[in-house]
Amino acid sequence: MTVEQSGKRRVLIIDDEDIIRDSVSTYLEDSGFTVDQAGDGEEGLARFDAHPPDVVLLDLRMPRMDGLEVLEAIAGQLDRVPVIVVTGAGVLQDAVAALRLGAFDYVTKPIVDMAVLEHAVNRALEHTRLLEENRRHQAHLEDEIRSRTQDLHARTEELLAANAELKKEMAIREKTAAALKQSEARLTEIVSIFEGFIYTCDAGFRLDFVNRKLADHVGADVAGRICHLALYGLAEPCPWCRHSDVFVGQTAHTEFYNEKDGRWYDAVQAPVFGGEGQVRNLQAVVLDITDRKATEDWLRQREAQLAEKARRLKSNMRTASRFGNIIGKSRPMQTVYENILKAAESNAHVIIYGESGTGKEMVAKTIHDLSDRGSRDFVTVHCGAIPDNLIESEFFGYRKGAFTGADQDKSGYLEAADGGTLFMDEVGELNLSMQVKLLRAIEGGGYTPIGSSSVRQADIRIVAATHRNLRSSVASGRFRRDFYYRIHVLPIHLPPLRSRKADIPLLVNHFVSDFPHGDRLPVIPQRIIAAMQRYDWPGNVRELQNTVHRYITLGEIDFLDLPQTSDDNIDEAATESARLPSIPCNQPLSDAISAFEKDYIARLLKENQWHRSRVAELLGIDRRTLFRKIKTHGL
Missing domain, CATH: 3.40.50.2300 (Response regulator)
Structure with missing residues (x-):
């Protein structure tokens, strides 16, 4: 040197x-x-x-x-x-x-x-x-090997991902993916039992491999022939084919209809790389999805039918006087009906707020009946009525011998409601310890019956109800924040009866019809109904129902401010008759009847605030007939 x-x-x-x-x-x-x-x-x-x-x-x-x-x-x-x-x-x-x-x-x-x-x-x-x-050369070689190994790993991952997507409907997907890693011979063995079609072709559309299923389908071994001509009977390349994309290294996913056999197919075309990284062949995996397409079409039609049904139901709610067993057509109740439909379409937990007697359990049952869980059990739990020392056994059940008096196994509310709906009335009365255990159960952690060592799972939907302000209970520490947010997903607020007094005549009519009456339907005078509409009803619908039944039975209502007659022994029917206008006695019967009809219809219209549907119902005629009579009499 x-x-x-x-x-x-x-x-x-x-x-x-x-x-x-x-x-x-x-x-x-x-x-x-x-x-x-x-x-x-x-x-x-x-x-x-x-x-x-x-x-x-x-x-x-x-x-x-x-x-x-x-x-x-x-x-x-x-x-x-x-x-x-x-x-x-x-x-x-x-x-x-x-x-x-x-x-x-x-x-x-x-x-x-x-x-x-x-x-x-x-x-x-x-x-x-x-x-x-x-050392530098060795480091360079190691970097190069590492880079090529990463490239090879990436390509392998891409191929595995493509094949996993192609074979997602196959029960043998994992076996196929493992076989692809092992050897081409193993892949050929699995391809031979694959229910779909697999073939490879070169850049000139010439087939070099078809699996046995495809060969049987076309009726011959078509290796060496032009793919679109041999497989699909087309003189030109298939319109759905992504041949050019595949030969630049891309993977393509397509659904197409084959006019040759009249069936739908799902195809994935992927590149097959040569030893130097160039695309050597196109590999296609084709699955017959005709049945799936038919199912999808049916589901779309079903979805459209359900959407139309929901639209009609929402439209009818605006004029209907009831929704299932719930009575009322006021604006607040229309909002409740819309929220019930939204809750029925979902599987999320629901909480119903409302004063005592507003019908929270009836709303919960309606949500259950309209939901996908309607065919399963609806289990009601009155949380405030269960002593703290029994609440865990009531919810989770217990096994024989768990404690003194447990002489047999007993199922709890969670097991009874499995697959259905658990209605937890007055959920605000639950103690904090039980809230923790219920939260774990509904979040997938399961529950353990008393005296058992095995954890059980429950598929339940919780519909809770309370008259309390749970936000205030959370702020004061009487209610757990995590449990509150778990059940407070779809809130529904029921209006008190004083906020929907327009529904009182409908409710009274329903309670009268529902009361055992034999051959004669009881009648509640309009002045009584008007007086009921002036009352605030602290007990809400339940109080109104009890009042109607008491009036039918005893003929009195002690808390309403009603005008009193001068003689308590005067017959009610006579009193009502006295209020009718007098009719001259020197006219033909037809004129007298017409005059009485006019005055009678006018009085009912006035007493019912010109609610024509209600008056028609009271008269026992349809709305069209009533409209004709109103026009005839010039009312």
């Missing part, structure tokens, strides 16, 4: 003999090296650390710290900085020990020919250069 090639390499000479250091330093500097000197091992280590050299000339016999100790100190750096030991001819065993410690070479004293020393230095530097190049 020339001086120019050495590029001013730094040489550190560690020797306790000044004359040797100076002579070697002079020669090496003349040869183009930069030389640093140290008189003993300790100084040499200091200079080594301060200015790392490219090569070290190390004397083995030195005071304080000899050459072998220096070698041990820099042993971790010998692969980067070679060491040439200098020793006397009579102590070659020291040189051997130094070589074992990692020294690159040795020369013997006295150094007669400095060229030999220079040659050893250049050879050490060349060795280091080769080692460094080898």
Whole structure:
């Protein structure tokens, strides 16, 4: 190696003999090296650390710290900085020990020919250069292998993902995916039992493989023929084919209708790569989805029918006087009906707010009946009526022998409502401990019956009800925030009866019709109904029902502000008759009847605030007939 090639390499000479250091330093500097000197091992280590050299000339016999100790100190750096030991001819065993410690070479004293020393230095530097190049080359190879391995892994993942998507309707998907990793032979074996069609073709549309299922379908082994002609009977490439995209490395997913056999297919076309990464073939996996298409069409039609049914139901709610067993057509109740429909279409938990007697349980039952769970059990739990020491056994059940008196297994509310709806009335009365356990059960953690060690799961929908303000209960710590948000998904607020007094006549009529009456339907005078509409009904619908039944039974209502007659013994029918207008007695019967009809219809219209449907119902005629009579009499 020339001086120019050495590029001013730094040489550190560690020797306790000044004359040797100076002579070697002079020669090496003349040869183009930069030389640093140290008189003993300790100084040499200091200079080594301060200015790392490219090569070290190390004397083995030195005071304080000899050459072998220096070698041990820099042993971790010998692969980067070679060491040439200098020793006397009579102590070659020291040189051997130094070589074992990692020294690159040795020369013997006295150094007669400095060229030999220079040659050893250049050879050490060349060795280091080769080692460094080898390390860089090895690192480059490792990076290249790592990069190609990542590319290969990415391509493998892409192929696995494509095949997983292709075979999502196959029960043997996992087996197929595993087989693809193992070998092409294993893939061929699985392809032979695949229920769909698999084929590969080249860039010229020529088939080079078809699976047995496809060969049986077309009636022949069509390998070697043009794919669109052999498989689909088309002279030109199929309009749905993504041949050009696949041969640039893309995967395509298509659904198409094959006019040749009149069936629908789902096709995935993916590239098959060659050894150098180029796309060698197109691989297609085709599944017959005719039945699925028919099911999808049926579901779309069913969805449209249900949407139309819901639309008609919502439209009818605006004019109907009842919704299931719920009576009322006021604006607040129309809002309740709409919320009931929304809740019935969902499987989320519902909470119903309302005062006592507003019909919370009836609303909950209507939601259950209209939902997908309507065919399963509707289980009612009155949370405020269960003692704290029994509440866990009531909800979760218990096993025989769990406690004194448990002489047989007993199912709890959660097991009874499994698959159906659990109506929790007055949920605000639940204690905090039970809220935690119920929260765990409905969030999938399950529950354990008392006396059992097995965890059970319950598929339940909770419809809760309360007259309390649960937000205030959460703020005061009487109700858990996490349980509140778990059940407060679809809130429904029931209006009190005082907020929908227009529904009172409908409710009274319903309670009268529902009351056992034999052959004669009881009649509640309009003045009584009007008085009922002036009352605020703190007990709401339940109080109204009890009042109607009491009036039918006893003929009195003690809390309504009604005008009193001068004689309590006067017959009600006579009183009502006295209120009818007098009719002259000197006219034909038809005129008298017409006059009475006019006055009677006018009075009913006035008493019912011109509610024509209600008046028609009271008269026992249809609305059209009533309208005709109103027009005839000029009302």
